[in-house]
Amino acid sequence: MNKFDSYREEALQKWDSQIVHSELPVIYLGTASCGIAAGALDVLETIQQTLTELGQPARIIQVGCIGPCYLEPIMDIAMPGGPRVSYTNVTPQKAKKILQANLAEGDMASKMAKGHFGDDSFSVRTGIPKFFDLPMLKPQVRVILKNCGFIDPEDGDHYLAQDGYLGFLKVLEAGPGYALEALKESGLRGRGGAGFPAFKKWELARNAQGEQKYVVCNADEGDPGAFMNRALIESDPHAVLEGLLIAGYTVGASQGIIYVRAEYPLAVKRLKKAIAQMRSYGLLGENILGSEFSFDISIKEGAGAFVCGEETALIASLEGKRGMPRPRPPFPSDSGYNGCPTLINNTETFGTVPAIMRNGGEWYQQFGTPGNYGTKTFSLVGKVRNTGLIEVPLGTPLRQVVEEIGGGTELAFKAVQTGGPLGGCLGASQLDTPITYESMRDQGSIMGSGGLIVMDESTCIVDMARYFIGFALRESCGNCTPCRIGTRVLIDRLEKIIRGEGEAHDLDVMRAAADTMVKTSLCGLGQAASNPVSSSLNFFLSEYESHVHDSYCQAGVCKGLFQYVISAERCNGCGVCVKACSSNAIQGKLKELHTLDVNLCTQCHACVEVCTKHAIIGVPLPAETDHLVLSEALQ
Amino acid sequence: MSTLSTPDLAEDLIDLTIFSRQPHQLIPILQYCQSQTGYISRNTVRQIADFLEVSEAHVYGVASFYTQFRFEKPGDHQIRICLGTACHVQGGEILSEEIQKIIGIGPGEISEDNKFEFHEVACLGCCAQAPVVEVDGRIYGKMTRKKLQKVLMGYE
Numbered sequence: 001m002n003k004f005d006s007y008r009e010e011a012l013q014k015w016d017s018q019i020v021h022s023e024l025p026v027i028y029l030g031t032a033s034c035g036i037a038a039g040a041l042d043v044l045e046t047i048q049q050t051l052t053e054l055g056q057p058a059r060i061i062q063v064g065c066i067g068p069c070y071l072e073p074i075m076d077i078a079m080p081g082g083p084r085v086s087y088t089n090v091t092p093q094k095a096k097k098i099l100q101a102n103l104a105e106g107d108m109a110s111k112m113a114k115g116h117f118g119d120d121s122f123s124v125r126t127g128i129p130k131f132f133d134l135p136m137l138k139p140q141v142r143v144i145l146k147n148c149g150f151i152d153p154e155d156g157d158h159y160l161a162q163d164g165y166l167g168f169l170k171v172l173e174a175g176p177g178y179a180l181e182a183l184k185e186s187g188l189r190g191r192g193g194a195g196f197p198a199f200k201k202w203e204l205a206r207n208a209q210g211e212q213k214y215v216v217c218n219a220d221e222g223d224p225g226a227f228m229n230r231a232l233i234e235s236d237p238h239a240v241l242e243g244l245l246i247a248g249y250t251v252g253a254s255q256g257i258i259y260v261r262a263e264y265p266l267a268v269k270r271l272k273k274a275i276a277q278m279r280s281y282g283l284l285g286e287n288i289l290g291s292e293f294s295f296d297i298s299i300k301e302g303a304g305a306f307v308c309g310e311e312t313a314l315i316a317s318l319e320g321k322r323g324m325p326r327p328r329p330p331f332p333s334d335s336g337y338n339g340c341p342t343l344i345n346n347t348e349t350f351g352t353v354p355a356i357m358r359n360g361g362e363w364y365q366q367f368g369t370p371g372n373y374g375t376k377t378f379s380l381v382g383k384v385r386n387t388g389l390i391e392v393p394l395g396t397p398l399r400q401v402v403e404e405i406g407g408g409t410e411l412a413f414k415a416v417q418t419g420g421p422l423g424g425c426l427g428a429s430q431l432d433t434p435i436t437y438e439s440m441r442d443q444g445s446i447m448g449s450g451g452l453i454v455m456d457e458s459t460c461i462v463d464m465a466r467y468f469i470g471f472a473l474r475e476s477c478g479n480c481t482p483c484r485i486g487t488r489v490l491i492d493r494l495e496k497i498i499r500g501e502g503e504a505h506d507l508d509v510m511r512a513a514a515d516t517m518v519k520t521s522l523c524g525l526g527q528a529a530s531n532p533v534s535s536s537l538n539f540f541l542s543e544y545e546s547h548v549h550d551s552y553c554q555a556g557v558c559k560g561l562f563q564y565v566i567s568a569e570r571c572n573g574c575g576v577c578v579k580a581c582s583s584n585a586i587q588g589k590l591k592e593l594h595t596l597d598v599n600l601c602t603q604c605h606a607c608v609e610v611c612t613k614h615a616i617i618g619v620p621l622p623a624e625t626d627h628l629v630l631s632e633a634l635q
Numbered sequence: 636m637s638t639l640s641t642p643d644l645a646e647d648l649i650d651l652t653i654f655s656r657q658p659h660q661l662i663p664i665l666q667y668c669q670s671q672t673g674y675i676s677r678n679t680v681r682q683i684a685d686f687l688e689v690s691e692a693h694v695y696g697v698a699s700f701y702t703q704f705r706f707e708k709p710g711d712h713q714i715r716i717c718l719g720t721a722c723h724v725q726g727g728e729i730l731s732e733e734i735q736k737i738i739g740i741g742p743g744e745i746s747e748d749n750k751f752e753f754h755e756v757a758c759l760g761c762c763a764q765a766p767v768v769e770v771d772g773r774i775y776g777k778m779t780r781k782k783l784q785k786v787l788m789g790y791e
Contacts, residue, residue, distance in 0.1 A: 037761040037776035069763030224758035225720030262703055264760060303662055303701030320661035322700040379762055381721035387763035453720045467723050605729050
């Protein structure tokens with residue numbers, strides 16, 4: 001038995017005795033960043049206190065993100081011999097009650113339980129559904145997220161016990177040819193968004209001439225509204241590291257680098273820990289597991305620049321320069337970091353590789369559709385009821401993601417932004433589009449890295465376009481003129497329209513600027529930066545026109561282009577808005593229809609925020625209003 | 636914000652010898668210096684330039700490209716409002732205005748008593764908990780005006 005086998009054996013035994021057949025109750029708590037933001041650390045403190053008070057020993061395992069972030073904080077309890085039961089939206093008070101019931105009273109508090117991880121008979125007995133049968137989770141397939149929420153990301157033994165590093169062992173045994181063949185057969189495409197076949201990139205890097213080669217993991221997740229990479233690294237860092245290790249061996253590199261956002265301190269901390277564990281297992285260093293292969297991994301923290309997600313800019317940043325893209329060729333596979341052949345893949349791409357190597361390329365083809373095999377993670381956020389991290393097979397229709405997994409929107413659905421700030425806005429008529437690289441492109445958007453932001457009728461499309469272009473403007477590195485000037489032209493026109501000063505030809509100017517940027521910008525950022533404008537002009541032209549011709553913002557977002565009224569149909573006279581209004585503009589008795597005085601209203605939005613009936617709505621201004629004067633007065 | 640503060644000669648020099656003198660070390664060195672003193676001072680720029688044998692302009696040019704680096708002493712409490720896409724959709728900008736009302740300073744500014752510093756940032760990666768506010772590294776999710784008042788009171 002070699003050393004690694006004995007580590008694995010130990011890890012399996014530990015998993016069995018401490019988790020599967022634990023004599024102690026096991027308490028799981030999701031403490032990835034989203035859990036922490038929802039208050040998981042306060043819950044953790046309460047768990048520790050309550051255990052002391054009860055005098056009951058139990059094993060607390062801090063796990064990563066299991067997906068449905070809207071249910072955070074999520075606390076699970078597995079009593080000895082019983083399955084793991086999930087309790088959601090747990091507060092410290094609720095945690096105490098649940099623990100007391102379970103540990104002291106032998107009652108699993110089934111009314112408070114959301115789901116369990118046992119078998120069908122447990123559901124029948126207790127009336128608690130299976131966790132993965134919840135509407136948000138049922139249509140999902142977990143390949144990349146397999147371990148997320150199940151293992152302690154800071155305990156390497158947990159990863160080993162889940163067949164960790166067996167993919168690498170297989171490749172080490174079968175040789176680089178096997179890895180390339182499996183990757184080719186799997187059809188895996190770059191999960192950063194461009195969708196370039198992964199095996200081609202790997203093959204180019206393998207065939208490139210050079211003594212020194214590098215493999216780089218792009219974890220500079222700069223898309224606002226996307227957190228898939230953060231969640232994966234925080235919940236299962238070894239999966240990404242194993243992918244990097246396999247890539248290093250396959251292309252003949254001796255050094256791996258992870259370029260990770262400095263804004264993700266927890267991810268950085270967990271990567272550092274995981275790398276140290278790899279070293280102790282003998283998976284890093286000279287002659288790994290007695291082979292000829294020597295490899296090491298270092299972490300480089302990004303310093304905050306969206307454009308560094310572009311591979312040549314990322315390399316410039318690694319070299320200690322301003323992160324500005326350069327023209328390709330030469331491609332990084334020929335001349336990358338320090339002029340050496342360099343393979344760059346996205347975090348999710350690396351995170352998928354171990355499973356493909358363990359199970360073979362053909363296995364991966366069972367997910368997705370021809371040309372778009374496999375699964376993809378998305379961060380599903382915005383106005384959907386169920387927000388969180390999801391994983392679905394490629395080819396899944398957008399509608400299923402928004403309506404079934406996301407649980408739909410409370411107000412009428414308006415659009416979904418795919419592909420981050422460089423993607424496009426797709427409307428209700430496009431919801432039946434299957435999610436593939438090609439179909440997203442054909443619809444005028446992109447797959448991107450996986451941000452899905454859902455908007456409802458309270459979101460203004462023009463304001464969203466301004467938001468995205470504002471982002472691109474700030475993040476444009478300024479190297480090439482079309483992007484630097486184009487984003488400025490677009491934002492000026494959009495702000496003009498939002499102020500109510502828009503003219504019909506502004507829309508033509510924006511179209512022309514967008515077209516120029518697509519055709520002439522140097523890098524992917526500039527070429528795609530105008531996507532939000534072009535796609536929204538295509539699919540939501542009427543909303544632009546209503547701003548320009550009627551000085552009316554249907555969504556009630558652009559100040560001075562609407563006035564608030566209280567809808568008689570929706571108002572139930574609860575009085576909450578009366579209290580929220582700081583300018584005494586709303587009057588009304590309890591249980592009677594409230595009224596709003598537009599002359600006192602400052603459009604501060606406070607009433608809209610508190611009204612659960614969505615009764616405060618924006619309507620067009622009376623024809624005689626001078627909206628410019630109004631707009632100025634409101635500012 | 637983007638100009639270098641005047642040299643503070645009393646400031647201690649930072650020990651850079653834990654780094655190798657290679658050009659690719661510039662960003663890690665800048666990150667290390669900022670972690671030591673809270674910001675990149677004129678002195679620090681000079682020291683790094685000497686250490687790596689490059690011009691001060693090069694050091695400042697790289698540092699000013701990245702949003703992470705700052706050139707002024709930080710305030711006691713760091714308030715950051717996320718204006719990522721999800722937070723924007725969920726009303727992050729309205730919350731930003733509210734914060735500015737409460738603490739009386741705009742984005743990128745430090746209060747006169749040096750107590751608060753406020754920034755609008757692109758994305759904190761907690762999109763499912765939008766809108767989020769971060770104070771001194773602690774993230775508060777699903778923020779409302781009411782909760783905001785409470786949270787900020789805790790740092791008064």
